[in-house]
Amino acid sequence: RGINSQDLSNSVDLNIDYLHTFxxxxxxSISTQYSQNNLTNNFTSDLLGTGNDILSRQKNINLNTNKExxxxxxxxxxxxxxxxxxxxxxxxxxxxxxxxxxxxxTGNSSIYYNDATRPAxxxxxxxxxxxxxxxxxxxxxxxxxxxxxxxxxxxxxxANDAKSTISIPDYSNLVPSIxxxxxxxxxxLKAAYNRRIxxxxxxxxxxxxxxIEV
Numbered sequence: 086r087g088i089n090s091q092d093l094s095n096s097v098d099l100n101i102d103y104l105h106t107f108x109x110x111x112x113x114s115i116s117t118q119y120s121q122n123n124l125t126n127n128f129t130s131d132l133l134g135t136g137n138d139i140l141s142r143q144k145n146i147n148l149n150t151n152k153e154x155x156x157x158x159x160x161x162x163x164x165x166x167x168x169x170x171x172x173x174x175x176x177x178x179x180x181x182x183x184x185x186x187x188x189x190x191t192g193n194s195s196i197y198y199n200d201a202t203r204p205a206x207x208x209x210x211x212x213x214x215x216x217x218x219x220x221x222x223x224x225x226x227x228x229x230x231x232x233x234x235x236x237x238x239x240x241x242x243x244a245n246d247a248k249s250t251i252s253i254p255d256y257s258n259l260v261p262s263i264x265x266x267x268x269x270x271x272x273x274l275k276a277a278y279n280r281r282i283x284x285x286x287x288x289x290x291x292x293x294x295x296x297i298e299v
Contacts (some may be wrong), residue, residue, distance in 0.1 A: 090127070102117070115158045117155075149182065169222040174216065175215075178213050213241050219236045234262045260280045262278065
């Protein structure tokens with residue numbers, strides 16, 4: 086076989102942030118981030134005979150685009166000298182588009198046709214996450230700090246391939262957090278309970294037999 090493979094990519098990342106301080110510990114911030122990655126993964130394969138004659142050719146065209154936009158706003162304000170309140174909201178919007186195609190040619194012909202045994206396909210996948218959180222911090226006179234909070238997230242997913250829309254149910258999560266710390270002699274000891282939600286990345290999304298695999 087004679088194989089020529091291309092693995093090309095380019096990416097764009099953009100951040101815009103704003104912070105306004107009203108007074109010590111009272112702040113309002115807005116953060117935005119946009120990223121896009123374009124990936125081209127193509128190859129051609131020539132099946133050679135004993136005299137290096139080209140018997141047949143295969144070509145794979147694989148175009149992928151990953152986009153993500155995040156916007157977040159947070160507000161922090163002291164209630165008293167030893168009490169602090171924080172809350173904010175966040176939105177994450179992800180989109181993955183994949184378009185692939187298998188082609189074949191007879192002999193050393195440069196005219197390719199669709200390979201009936203390996204059909205082309207595409208997948209358009211969108212994941213939107215809306216989240217909000219609230220936390221309360223209390224510090225005692227003997228330098229104990231207690232911080233409790235909760236975060237709510239709602240996730241919606243839509244996806245379709247070349248033939249149909251893929252049904253994926255929405256889901257929500259309520260995640261608590263508790264942190265206790267003690268500072269003495271320049272050292273801080275902390276005990277914490279937190280839960281995090283781990284979602285599949287865009288590279289884990291593929292079209293398999295008309296169903297989505299995550």
